Amino acid sequence: MARVCFFLLLLVWARPVAATDNYAYKDGEYVVISGGRSPDARWSVAAHGGGDAGYEHFDLYLMREPSHEKLAPLGMGDCLDTSPLSIIAVWAPDSKHVALLNRSDRHVLDMRLFAVADGKVQPIKVPLLFDVVGTQHLKQGVHYEFFSRLYRLTWRQGDRFILQGSDTLDAAEPIFDAGLESYSTLDRLGSERVFTEFSAEATCEIRAKGELRLVAVKGLPQSSWPKTIVYSPHLLFESGRGLHNTETSVSSLDAQKDSK
Numbered sequence: 203m204a205r206v207c208f209f210l211l212l213l214v215w216a217r218p219v220a221a222t223d224n225y226a227y228k229d230g231e232y233v234v235i236s237g238g239r240s241p242d243a244r245w246s247v248a249a250h251g252g253g254d255a256g257y258e259h260f261d262l263y264l265m266r267e268p269s270h271e272k273l274a275p276l277g278m279g280d281c282l283d284t285s286p287l288s289i290i291a292v293w294a295p296d297s298k299h300v301a302l303l304n305r306s307d308r309h310v311l312d313m314r315l316f317a318v319a320d321g322k323v324q325p326i327k328v329p330l331l332f333d334v335v336g337t338q339h340l341k342q343g344v345h346y347e348f349f350s351r352l353y354r355l356t357w358r359q360g361d362r363f364i365l366q367g368s369d370t371l372d373a374a375e376p377i378f379d380a381g382l383e384s385y386s387t388l389d390r391l392g393s394e395r396v397f398t399e400f401s402a403e404a405t406c407e408i409r410a411k412g413e414l415r416l417v418a419v420k421g422l423p424q425s426s427w428p429k430t431i432v433y434s435p436h437l438l439f440e441s442g443r444g445l446h447n448t449e450t451s452v453s454s455l456d457a458q459k460d461s462k
Contacts, residue, residue, distance in 0.1 A: 204227035221308065223285035223436050223447040224255040232263060232272060233286040240297040243267055247276070247300060255391055256284030262302065264316075264323050271322045278314065280306045287436040288447055290448045296360035299326075299408060303433060309350035309444045311433075313365075317412050326414055331367040331402040335419060339382045346373035350444055351395065354431070361408040366422055368401040384421030398422055 204302050227233070232248035239246045246267050251260030262276040282305040283289060290303040301315055306312045315326040354366040371377055376388055389397040401424055405417040432438040436449045 221447075222255075223283040223288040223450055224257075225249075225252050225285040226250075227256055227284075228364050232265060232270065234265070235262065235286040235302075237292055237293070238286075239267065239289040240293050240300070240318070241295055242297040245297060245300075246270070247291045247302065248272075249284065249289060251284050258285060260284050264318065264321070266321060274323050276302070276314070276316065276323060277325075278302070278304065280312075282306060282308070283437070285436060285447075285448065285449075287434055287449070290434045290437070292355050292357070294357050294360050294363070298360055301355050301363075303355075305437070305445060310348060311351050311353050311354070311445060313353045313412070317408070324412055326408060327414055327458070328365070328406075328414055329416075330369075331365070331404055331419065332369045332400050334404075334416065335385060335402055336369075336378065336382065336400050339378045341375075341377055341379055344373055344375060346371045346377045346398070348372075350443070352427070352431070352439060353402045354427075362417075363406050364403065365406050366403045366426075368399065368402075368422075368424070368427060371398045371400065373398065374395075379460070382421075386421075387424055397424040401427070 227250050232250045234246045234248045238248060244267060246265045248263050248265045250263065260281060261427050262278050264273045264276065265271060266273055278381030281289065292301040298319065299315065302314045304312055313328060315328050317326055318322040348369060349372040350370040352368040356364045358364060373396055374394050376396055378386055385400055385402055387399045401420055401422040403422040404419045407415045409415055429441040436447050438448060439445050
């Protein structure tokens with residue numbers, strides 16, 4: 203019942219304000235994102251875009267520090283938020299890898315992983331845990347849509363991290379065959395709408411050639427997810443509202459100060 207109430211709140215009572223967090227960048231202004239400075243202080247990840255909301259040619263860039271020299275675009279693709287404080291970097295302790303989290307849709311968090319060496323970046327493909335485990339248990343002919351996605355990432359060492367992912371899928375009926383009970387729970391909203399929650403945890407290892415190996419994958423109880431996750435000063439998850447912004451604008455001065 204608590205989970206059903208959560209989705210009712212999202213679908214019916216969610217307020218449209220603070221739907222996106224946007225920033226109007228000045229010419230030549232590259233603002234460090236939340237957590238964007240590497241532990242060794244040699245690199246940072248900064249955002250830049252054009253137009254009143256920052257969407258024109260928006261991208262993230264690897265910067266050399268402390269000179270704040272632009273080195274390489276990261277090719278982020280769709281970003282719902284353009285404010286630097288609603289986009290998150292999670293650096294490895296040795297500053298050789300960085301994971302980036304951003305919203306691509308209202309309640310959908312995306313993650314990208316990059317290797318950093320000699321001022322260059324190399325993307326590392328990270329599969330969706332849903333694709334790794336869930337797709338082989340899908341019922342034939344069932345249509346579903348992704349409603350929300352969350353990530354939590356914790357580095358254990360320079361080339362190993364723990365990745366937790368939670369996907370909520372909207373369908374007219376349960377989408378999985380038997381055998382995936384440790385990964386999924388169901389919430390029914392009436393007779394023709396079912397939310398399937400898929401949650402998993404993977405131990406991930408980055409190999410020497412820049413390939414990602416999933417050492418172990420297991421189901422993760424939904425109770426393991428906290429009711430509140432603070433991703434950045436401007437982006438958080440709350441069980442009653444989902445992913446949302448705490449602020450909708452930020453001055454250049456405040457962005458630079460808060461990103462340090």
